[in-house]
Amino acid sequence: MKPDDFEELFTNCADEPIRIPGAIQPHGVLLTLLEPELNIIQVSANVATLFNHAPEALLGQPLRALLDAESAAAVGSMVEHDNFIDAPPLHVTFNGATFNGMLHRHQGVLVLEFEPLLENFKPRALNGRTSDLGKMLQRLQSAKTLQVLYEISVTEIQAMTGYDRVLIYRFEDEGHGQVIAEASAPSMELFNGLFFPASDIPEQARELYRTNWLRIIPNAAYEPVPLLPRLRPDTGQPLDMSFATLRSVSPIHCQYMQNMGVLSSMSISLMKGDKLWGLISCGNREPLLVPSELRIACQTIGQVLSLQISAMEALDLSRQREEKVEALALLDQAMKASEENVFNGLAQQPQVLMDLTLSAGVAIIEDKQLLCYGNCPEPAQILALHTWLQESGEPVFSSHNLASVYPPATEFQQVASGVLAMSLPKPVDNGVLWFRPEVKESLNWCGNPEKLLALDNSGKGLRLRPSTSLEIWKVEMAGISTQWSHGDRFAANDLRRSALENDLARQVLREQQAVRARDELVAVVSHDLRNPMTVISMLCGMMQQAFSSDGPHTSRRISSAIDTMQQAAGRMNVLLEDLLDISKIEAGRYVVKPVALDVGQMFEEAYSLLAPLAMKKGIDLSFNAEPGLQIKGDPERMFQVLSNLIGNAIKFTPRLGHIGISAISNGENIVFSVRDSGEGIAPDQLPHVFDRYWTQTENNPTGSGLGLYITQGIIQAHGGEIVAESELGRGSEFRFTVPKVTRDPHS
Known part of the structure; x- marks a missing residue:
């Protein structure tokens, strides 16, 4: 046989339709019902032998064709609720035998199952005693360690159910599992400590264990009982039996059980959150049907045990973390130092x-x-x-x-x-x-992990079957x-977090030192340059007196050059002041000294300075303010803001345009507006107007791109905000807020 063919058989095994086997185990009866009439649309073939009813005669009939009126009415009452947990027991009698009814709803159909009611079930005493649920839960709560918890669990469940073997099987991260606790009858082969390959429980089987707390097989040597008809009449699809107690299981699994020397099994899922952590696996050499009440008790035990395992593992993880704290603190100090x-x-x-x-x-x-x-x-x-x-x-x-x-x-x-x-x-x-x-180290496997399944050529074609040899197989790893451990990984993650924080703190410190050095450099350069620039301006003034612009051609040329030098010196002084302002803004050390300022007086001073510039271009410059408005502002800085915004508006407004400056009260603030009828700002540029070094290049050859950035810094230092709106061809508006002076009503 080719390796590819063998791989295909493995795939087929993993894809076995275990949710839709189309058959049940023979110790009970299953039928499906359509709501609301509760008509029977499928029934297991053994309804003839167990209930003495022909299956064909029941199909399409109401449930009362099978059950007595009282029982049918009880089912009708149950289906009125979303779940059936609190419903009273449903017991029916056929051929002198009493059966217990179980109901669940799945994929638009009701599944009603019946299995024999075992009223006098008494597990044999093991180790001289029996157990009950209350005492068992008390013993579970008394466990101080995980291993003691496991051992109490298997011992108590064995005493409670009478199974020959009860073990706890934990899944490892790699997929395989290990038996970590076991309680077995003296004649049973021991599996404690052994590893089992991941293929023993395929992924789709694990998913069923994850969604169902319990699965029972009373007799692995059973002959499956088919459903009639095979497909659901309402959908034409096989019945999904994921939650059916009587669901027929994989024949490979039944063979596996017999190879392990057991004919009956019960599995209880152990969950950690929504993840399958492991199983409580019960096995018996002879067929054994555990009553549903006892199975429910076992399910409760599995749920309680799952919670305790999660809680104790969480405590263990916390202990592992605490063991690392001192070393992590030493390493953190070393990184800081x-x-x-x-x-x-x-x-x-x-x-x-x-x-x-x-x-x-x-x-x-x-x-x-x-x-x-x-x-x-x-x-x-x-x-x-x-x-x-x-x-x-x-x-x-x-x-x-x-x-x-x-x-x-x-x-x-x-x-x-x-x-x-x-x-x-x-x-x-x-x-x-x-x-x-x-x-x-040597790992002890139950069977050869390299030869997990054998080929069975009996019957129709080749199929996989479990290896019949389950002797201990030692593998040298x-x-x-x-x-x-979790503690090791936690330590690595925590050390990384600490290293990140320390490294970031170093970067911030270096950047702060760089900013401080830059500020000091700007301050020194500005101071050292201001004196020479003042001298240049004074000398230019003296030279201007010696060379008149009305004199001969040479005098006019020299006079023009002196004017250019004075303008350049003036721009240099402005740029030095701007650089100092930027340094303070970015360092968060920009300080304003607000006092009460009359808005009307501010507008008068701005008009007297800027009106001549507007008149040269024939621009209409208007100021409007509500009477009596006062703001809390730094006089020099607020004048700098107004002169910058109005100066920009004059610069970018064409001849005969209009610029309006206004101030109105709005709650605790005064809202100032500078609106022009200029060319406007492009939409893609508008979000950047307050960026450092942004400048509108059109008609602005000498712009430094610092004015609006500084203006924003001044307004923010006053506790206000500034925004810009513009539309190409229709002009721009700059609005800013400044806190107003509130008068005491009693003064």
């Missing part, structure tokens, strides 16, 4: 770093520097591994079988079969890699280190 960077700080505490994760070696990478402590791979191997880790994109990575995901690790697996690594998002290579050596 380092004068260079966080990784140099970690390098001062290599033993603490290794003890943090119980590793045998650690490597620290920072830019071109690689430092190794303890037992580590060769530097070239570490750098290659680090490159691969960076490409994976995981900020924290862990593996106790590195060669399985990174094949080059086979070259150094004796030193580093396990790796735990973390890195920071920086432009240079960086990270910490912890290494654990190979720990060779290579390339494996001790697993990284």
